[in-house]
Amino acid sequence: MGGDDPPEEAVERATAVRPDGGEPVDYAARAKDHLGFSRWWLIVAAVLAMAVISPYQYVWSSIEGPLANDLGIPLPQLGFVFTLFVIFQAGSQFPVGWWRDEHGPRAVTLVAAVLAGGAYYLLAYATSIWQLYVLYSVGAIGVGIVYTVAVNTAIKWFPDRRGLTTGLGTMAFAGGAALFVPFVRANATVEAYGDVLRAMGVIIAIAILVAGFVLRDPPESWYRALEDDETTGSDADYTSGAMLRTWQFWLMYAMFIGVSGAGLMLTAKIVSFAQAMELDAVTATLSATLLPIAGGAGRLLLGELSDRVNRRVAMAxxxxxCGLGLFAVVEFARAGTTLAFLLSVVVATFFWSPQYTLFPSIVADYYGEARSSANYALLYSGKMWGGVFGGAVAGWAVTVVGWSTTFRIGGALALCAGLAAVLLRPPARESTSSTTGTPVGQD
Incomplete structure (x- = not known):
């Protein structure tokens, strides 16, 4: 993996200009001195792993029909499979993050290859619904491992480009499914989908294995140098317990639930919403097709922008x-204005999806890089509650107050999160002396 820097490195040669007038910090050169190759190859590995796990979240709607037909069960009974996925994918990340911060990413990433790849492969042999529950939950743990390892590889190695590099990884998670969907849709029959699941399971396992052998964490000296660099935004590494004692974390947790609830509702129910509003089938299909495209673009572009502006303002x-976009989705659907409806779906998704870039970046800004995996995993657990709203609660609300009001509630949640971001401030510097500890080691 050595050799000349890729073009991105030549363009970047990332340096941070110190506010005290000292020498710029050349993170790219320091990383290459340690790694022996460009740190961008770590992002390539992270992006590869994130892309191949995307089918768990974004291809499920294409395989649930053949699975239901093969098992001879009503399609609604499979709804709990996706709920379990969200719970296990988000809930597994704190223990995984703690392990990774203490022991490095390699071993746990190799475990993820077995869990995520193996579970998808074995879906082809499921003969009852409880087996689907178990396999998708096991696979979700593998997805959670890859997600926290990939995102925090960017956080740890790119203190100067957090938004851009986390955006690349989370964009791959949103957009990687585009590589699989045509293959799956072309073979989404009871006769063919078994081969599809087996092939995808093998691809997932091999790609994660390759990434696992590349990924690693910085040495202890890297974190000590970051504490001395005023441009990285944090002067200490908070333990998870210390982070939980700050009001900033709990405000961000509430924001995370609100935004993820609104976005997951849009993702899970946009087709049903369009049909309920009597929009034509082509419009419903296009709205679902645009979701991963708009989401991937938003994560990358707004992640990069957040490196150049105040991240708190970017979140606000x-x-x-996103909230205003959801309000527009409702109004244009009610009016039957197809083009404006689709544009509103793009706007809402484009501005929802960057939460998965902005939140890990600001957690590192506020609480340091050394324990970023465990710290962001605690915040990311809010996705479980967002998933409950976006799935079960929204489904119940539709039966009580109707589709339009339910989507407006989602828009209000996102808007409240934007307003709450204005209140965020970094934790008081004078309180951080008790939060630092021995920097974590590498794998």
Missing amino acids: VTFSL
């Missing part, structure tokens, strides 16, 4: 626009 504007 982004989440507010």
Whole structure:
């Protein structure tokens, strides 16, 4: 993996200009001195792993029909499979993050290859619904491992480009499914889908294995140098317990639940919403097709932008626009204005999806890089509650108050999160002396 820097490195040669007038910090050169190759290859590995796990979340709607037909069960009974996925994918990340911060990413990533790849492969042999529950939950743990390892590889190695590099990884998670969907849709029959599941399971396992042998964490000296660099935004590494004692974390947790609830509702129910509003089938299909495209673009572009502006302001504007976009989705659907409806779906998704770039970046800004895996995993657990709202609660609300009001509630949640971001401030510097500890080692 050595050799000349890729073009991105030549363009970047990332340096941070110190506010005290000292020498710029050349993170790219320091990383290469340790690794022996460009740190961008770590992002390539993270992106590869994130892309191949995306079918768990974004291809499920294409395989649930053949699975239901093969098992001879009503399709609604499979709804709990996706709920379990969200719970195990988000809930597994704190123990995984703690392990990774203490022992490095390699061993746990190799475990993820077995769990995520193996579970998808074995779906082809499921003969009852409880087996689907178990396999998708096991696979979700593998997905959670890959997600926290990939995102925090960017956080740890790119203190100067957090938004861009986390955006690349989370974009792959949103957009990687585009590589699988045509293959799956072309073979989404009871006769063919078994071969599809087996092939995808093998691809998932091999790609994660390759990534696992590349990924690693910085040495202890890297974290000590970051504490001395005023441009990285944090002067200490908070333990998870210390982070939980700050009001900033709990405000961000509430924001995370609100935005993820709104976005997951949009993702899970946009087709049903369009049909309920009597929009044509082509419009419903296009709305679902645009979701991963808009989501991937939003994570990358707004992640990069957040490196150049105040991240708190970026969050306030982004989440507010997501909420306004959801309000527009309702109004244009009610009016039957197809093009404006689709544009509103793009806007809402484009400004919702960057939460998965902005939140890990600001957690590192506020609480340091050394324990970023465990710390962000605690915040990411809010996705479980967002998933409950976006799935079960939204489904119940539709029967009580109707589709339009339910989607407006989602828009209000996102708008409240945007307004709450204005209140965020870094934890008081004078309180951080008790939060530092021995920097974690590498794998």
